[in-house]
Amino acid sequence: MTMLTGGCLCGKARYRVADAFAYAAFCHCKDCQKSTGSAFKPFAGIETDKFELACEPAELLLYGDAINHDARCAACGALLYSRVRDGAYVHVAMGTLETAPTIRPGEHIFVRSKAPWHRIADDLPQYAGHVADGPPLNR
Secondary structure (H helix, E strand, O other), rough: OOOOEEOOOOOOOEEEEOOOOOEEEEOOOOOOOHHHHHOEEEEEEEEHHHHOOOOOOOHHHEEEEOOEEEEEEEEOOOOEEEEEOOOEEEEEEHHHHHOOOOOOOOOOHHHHHHHOOOOOOOOOOOOOOOHHHOOOOOO
């Protein structure tokens, strides 16, 4: 299995992850907007056991609890990943990957809270919330 590496802006916080992502999306929820300072967060989801830190845990600042949290570099503040779904999955912030994964985002989620100044300019499916919450809005 191919392993990918990723890290923060200053290089102190690092991780390794299998190139075996289960899904990838562009999330437009308000939490992702605020945590990234952008219109959306491109992320790729993978089972937690396929992700490992390549730095000391002290290099990270966790926002949330031990099971579900956002992980940032404690030095530069870069958002690296989020542990979600009761700790079963990791959502890797795709911009922190140093090598392109084989997966590409396949949809936009939480477009009901999309930044009003941002225009989605691709043809990917757009969902009001999670994909499982209903059919795409643009089909």
